Amino acid sequence: MQVSERKLKAWVDAGLIDATTASRIREHEAQTSRPLGLWALVGLGALAIGLGLVSVVAANWDAIPGMARLGIHLVLLAASGGFLWWQQARGGDINAHFHDALLFIFGALGLTFFGHLGQVYQTSSSLWQPFGIWLLLFTPLLLGFGRGWLAALMWMAALCFTAQQHWDWYLGNIGGAGIFYDREARLPFSLSLYQGLISSIPAIVVGGAAAMRGRSARPEFWKKLEQIALVLVVIWFSFAGLYRLIGAGAGMIVSVVLIQSLLLLIAASAVWFSRPGNSGQATAAILAACAITNLGSAAALEGSLAGAILFAIVWGTVAGGALHAGWRGVFQIAVGVLALRLIILSFELASDLLGSGVGLILAGVATLAIAFAAVRVSKRYAPKGDAT
């Protein structure tokens, strides 16, 4: 924890500590803190060595026979795995970021091994296969021993990419994603279930991570995973109107929409019950808002106003949840996003006003008013401090 000068002064003013204690804290922090610049240099040095190694291998690529290259790759994997094991066996208290960086390198070596195999044996396959096998092999390590955002992000990115690739390949074989927008078609339930499940993966992860948070010795990891997944859910809904992202978009058939909303509500209740408290309630509310707007977008409500209202429901809940839970940064982002969406809406509506200069003037005035109000709201109502 970094103790800032501002905090020290605030505590002294509040009478929590006296001036002597404050100066002792300052001394202690000065002695034990690691300078950021040093870490940056270490990172740069490591990166340079890594890049150098890669260039040396790449330059002698054809001089080294395929079997030997794969053998070297495997040896590197074993070495990094062994180093990880040794670090833990020593009983040392490794920095969480360093630990995750080692996990990341191990995982990256594993992933590139599949690409390397394909190159040596001249094979190729749809990407979901190597990524899927990688997930099977590395999930116990990442989920069981990840400590922070890097491991969480790596796992989540691999999961989403594998799902998207499989979805792309599977639908490519049966006619494309358009079948889910054709209200007349009679699709088998298994297909709707597949579509609903695969598009709800971030929601399922939010629920699962929230449930694990109370039961694990590494709550920080599950918290980061939950946050990353929640961000993905909100982004998905925000862009649903713009792109036909996997499983998003107005006009989708009812069975898929119902499955998606149901999974979102299940995730919301999982969060509500496993994390009682303001933060858990806020997260559950956001998921529930997404579930409701999903139903709304399925009703194929046309028009810019309807789209804006659905958007505002989701982001309004984000802002409200941030107020409730004390998430300062999130509240400010939410206010900014809502303001931006309102401005876009005002331009969308103004274009209907006979395309005259009057319309543009009104849109411009609205933009200024919204921006002014947003800044006032953001300053005045933002929760103090960041209690996530």
Next chain:
Amino acid sequence: MKALLWGVALALPLAGLTGSWAITHSRAQQGTDWDVPIRGYDPRDLLRGHYITFQYDWPGLKREDEFGIISELCIIGQAPVVSRASELSQNCAATARMSSWGKGGGLEQGIFYVPQTAAQGYEDKLRDPKMKGIMRVRIRDDGLVTPQSLSFRPKSAAEIAAEEAAAKAERDSLAVDVPPPVVSPAQN
């Protein structure tokens, strides 16, 4: 207990990757080798990074439908020489099937990984109108076609003549007959 779990979590990926290598290697040994002539896919775009894309020139193949994707081919001949390839299955020495995993394009296209330093040499040879590329492929019992190695041989005079005749026929079929200009007195 925790140390044991940690050891298992680390050993699992290592074991899995080694297993993947072993499975890939044993699968790669199955099948018989055939020599198939190839031509470059697009002379301007022959190399994308570290692999070449090419088209198979299956000998004796007569297409029923010019534009469809070939998903299955009957190979007639004595390995590794392909006498003829046909879309009808009769007396096949081997059957090649399009892989369901891979990229679309059927059995007419393929990619071949080459080392970057050798890439220019391959590109020059594929562009040379006097040289013919021969791809040695391994065809498995289930039909999977995997390229093994690429070699070149000079084209025979008959082959060069046949290619020139085919190119000329294509040019003639595309040529548009230009009607003589009609001259009429100007109307005022």
